[in-house]
Amino acid sequence: MKIYENTGSKDTRSGFGAGLEELGKSNEHVVALCADLTGSLKMDAFKANHPERFFQVGIAEANMIGLAAGMTIGGKIPFTGTFANFSTGRVYDQIRQSVAYSGKNVKICASHAGLTLGEDGATHQILEDIGLMKMLPGMTVINTCDYNQTKAATIAIADHDGPVYLRFGRPKVANFTPADQDFQIGKAVQLQEGNDVTIVATGHLVWEALEAAKTLQDAGISAEVINIHTIKPLDEEAIITSVKKTGCIVTAEEHNFLGGLGESVSRTLSMNHPTPQEFVATQDTFGESGTPAQLMEKYGLNAAAIVNASKKAVSRK
Amino acid sequence: MADIQKLEALVTQVRRDILRQVHKVNSGHPGGSLGCAEFFVALYQEVMDRKEGFNMDGIGEDLFFLSNGHISPVFYSVLARSGYFPVDELNTFRLLDSRLQGHPTTHEGLPGVRIASGSLGQGLSVALGAAEAKKLNNCNYTVYSLHGDGELQEGQNWEAIMYASANKIDNIIATIDLNGQQIDGSTDDVLAMGSMRAKFEAFGWIVIDIKEGNNIAAILKGLDEAKNHTGNGKPVCVLMHTVMGNGVDFMMHTHAWHGKAPNDEQLATGLAQNPETIGDY
Numbered sequence: 001m002k003i004y005e006n007t008g009s010k011d012t013r014s015g016f017g018a019g020l021e022e023l024g025k026s027n028e029h030v031v032a033l034c035a036d037l038t039g040s041l042k043m044d045a046f047k048a049n050h051p052e053r054f055f056q057v058g059i060a061e062a063n064m065i066g067l068a069a070g071m072t073i074g075g076k077i078p079f080t081g082t083f084a085n086f087s088t089g090r091v092y093d094q095i096r097q098s099v100a101y102s103g104k105n106v107k108i109c110a111s112h113a114g115l116t117l118g119e120d121g122a123t124h125q126i127l128e129d130i131g132l133m134k135m136l137p138g139m140t141v142i143n144t145c146d147y148n149q150t151k152a153a154t155i156a157i158a159d160h161d162g163p164v165y166l167r168f169g170r171p172k173v174a175n176f177t178p179a180d181q182d183f184q185i186g187k188a189v190q191l192q193e194g195n196d197v198t199i200v201a202t203g204h205l206v207w208e209a210l211e212a213a214k215t216l217q218d219a220g221i222s223a224e225v226i227n228i229h230t231i232k233p234l235d236e237e238a239i240i241t242s243v244k245k246t247g248c249i250v251t252a253e254e255h256n257f258l259g260g261l262g263e264s265v266s267r268t269l270s271m272n273h274p275t276p277q278e279f280v281a282t283q284d285t286f287g288e289s290g291t292p293a294q295l296m297e298k299y300g301l302n303a304a305a306i307v308n309a310s311k312k313a314v315s316r317k
Numbered sequence: 318m319a320d321i322q323k324l325e326a327l328v329t330q331v332r333r334d335i336l337r338q339v340h341k342v343n344s345g346h347p348g349g350s351l352g353c354a355e356f357f358v359a360l361y362q363e364v365m366d367r368k369e370g371f372n373m374d375g376i377g378e379d380l381f382f383l384s385n386g387h388i389s390p391v392f393y394s395v396l397a398r399s400g401y402f403p404v405d406e407l408n409t410f411r412l413l414d415s416r417l418q419g420h421p422t423t424h425e426g427l428p429g430v431r432i433a434s435g436s437l438g439q440g441l442s443v444a445l446g447a448a449e450a451k452k453l454n455n456c457n458y459t460v461y462s463l464h465g466d467g468e469l470q471e472g473q474n475w476e477a478i479m480y481a482s483a484n485k486i487d488n489i490i491a492t493i494d495l496n497g498q499q500i501d502g503s504t505d506d507v508l509a510m511g512s513m514r515a516k517f518e519a520f521g522w523i524v525i526d527i528k529e530g531n532n533i534a535a536i537l538k539g540l541d542e543a544k545n546h547t548g549n550g551k552p553v554c555v556l557m558h559t560v561m562g563n564g565v566d567f568m569m570h571t572h573a574w575h576g577k578a579p580n581d582e583q584l585a586t587g588l589a590q591n592p593e594t595i596g597d598y
Contacts, residue, residue, distance in 0.1 A: 062473040062476055063473055066446060066477065067449065067480070069443050073446070074374050075374050078446075096436075097439060098443055102423050102433045103423055
């Protein structure tokens with residue numbers, strides 16, 4: 001079993017900020033727009049170092065999406081930044097018409113996704129955004145798991161021609177993926193090799209999946225852990241290959257089970273290799289105030305929940 | 318100096334194109350299209366500094382964005398007659414597999430269209446984004462946009478209007494088609510918006526009135542005045558007073574033809590009032 005070391009907990013949004021700042025230096029076409037959340041999105045460095053390419057739009061997300069779409073006309077690569085809720089649900093029609101249907105090269109970068117936003121509560125804790133965004137034709141959907149991966153993904157999406165939804169979060173979480181990783185959109189990353197159950201996780205649940213695999217090993221269950229940072233396009237081959245070996249699967253995400261990673265995996269498997277599947281996800285509910293750890297515990301989105309789901313999946317084989 | 322007579326002849330032809338497009342498929346929006354025929358002809362034939370051919374990025378030329386996408390018949394007619402695609406293609410308006418979708422889109426690659434529009438209220442933000450890109454590119458050209466008056470009931474417009482003046486976007490000329498009508502009735506009855514001039518001025522825009530928005534010479538004069546105000550640190554708005562359905566007597570001064578096609582008899586009447594000039598497609 002591979003050992004993954006937390007090199008020091010960091011927030012994924014800081015990975016975004018660092019990646020954006022690096023792009024500011026390396027790619028003159030990159031511009032950044034923010035709707036009054038520059039500090040929260042960690043866009044300060046880009047703003048300070050490239051003020052002519054930073055656009056403060058105020059609390060006006062719909063206008064921000066339209067501005068970004070317009071800026072692509074003339075060759076800019078706009079990165080918009082606000083919370084996930086305001087990046088998606090609030091501006092869905094703007095994204096649908098002015099970005100996705102119009103085929104514009106806009107990178108919608110969304111922080112504070114999911115329950116781990118914490119104390120602000122359900123108004124801000126969107127658990128539906130992956131579903132909203134993956135349903136848009138042509139939209140790439142990415143949910144990164146740690147600081148290093150978020151930084152690498154931020155840099156990688158600038159080279160992808162087309163709209164991208166990049167989802168990350170607020171809290172400090174384990175940073176364990178390589179700093180020098182080659183981030184490939186749509187390519188799953190196998191973290192643990194196993195034979196009894198496949199655990200496919202995205203975002204903050206990837207570290208929890210690694211923790212779960214350790215516990216499962218002690219219980220005599222060998223878990224294969226796959227980090228699916230890209231939900232669309234989904235690396236179907238990696239998933240199918242793994243379940244052919246393990247015979248059951250658990251999907252884990254900080255999102256509603258309706259419309260999320262789990263359903264994408266379920267569709268893939270039902271069409272190619274029907275497999276017992278358990279969902280670690282929120283159960284069609286809104287969140288609430290609390291600390292991130294309390295919320296992940298209450299809503300069943302941690303390592304313990306993945307262990308239980310894995311045991312259940314194995315029993316269904 | 319513009320040849321007004323020649324432009325007016327084209328306007329008449331564009332009216333025929335509008336009527337024939339919507340009649341053929343028994344759907345589409347003739348009223349607002351007819352009301353803006355003079356504007357489109359003036360803009361594409363005289364006002365805009367355009368390059369040959371079509372390049373999405375529009376570097377080194379003026380750009381136009383249509384926000385009220387439902388008046389696609391006039392947009393398509395004038396784009397075709399300005400050389401962006403074959404005029405014959407107007408025959409495919411709203412048909413299956415056509416590039417001339419009910420509402421304009423980039424999705425099918427129709428030359429001349431730079432953004433999808435139809436869901437209202439989004440075009441000004443896009444135009445402002447393009448204007449910002451022009452500034453970043455040191456591309457000293459103007460971005461034009463057109464918006465319905467009813468469309469200004471959408472809140473996103475006011476986010477954009479506020480943004481433009483706060484950021485001194487002075488390479489935009491946004492024209493509002495003030496025809497006073499929307500689907501459910503007059504704009505005053507549906508949701509009265511009060512003084513548009515006062516609103517734009519309060520938001521820091523320079524406001525130009527074109528009282529005769531169906532008069533080519535008046536439009537050219539108004540847009541020229543608007544152009545003279547660009548580059549002075551403020552966005553420019555043109556309030557263009559038009560008559561919905563202009564040029565077809567039974568379609569004028571009513572919202573009834575906002576989204577309704579003429580039948581055979583009505584088409585004949587409308588075409589008789591607008592005799593063929595440079596040739597039907």
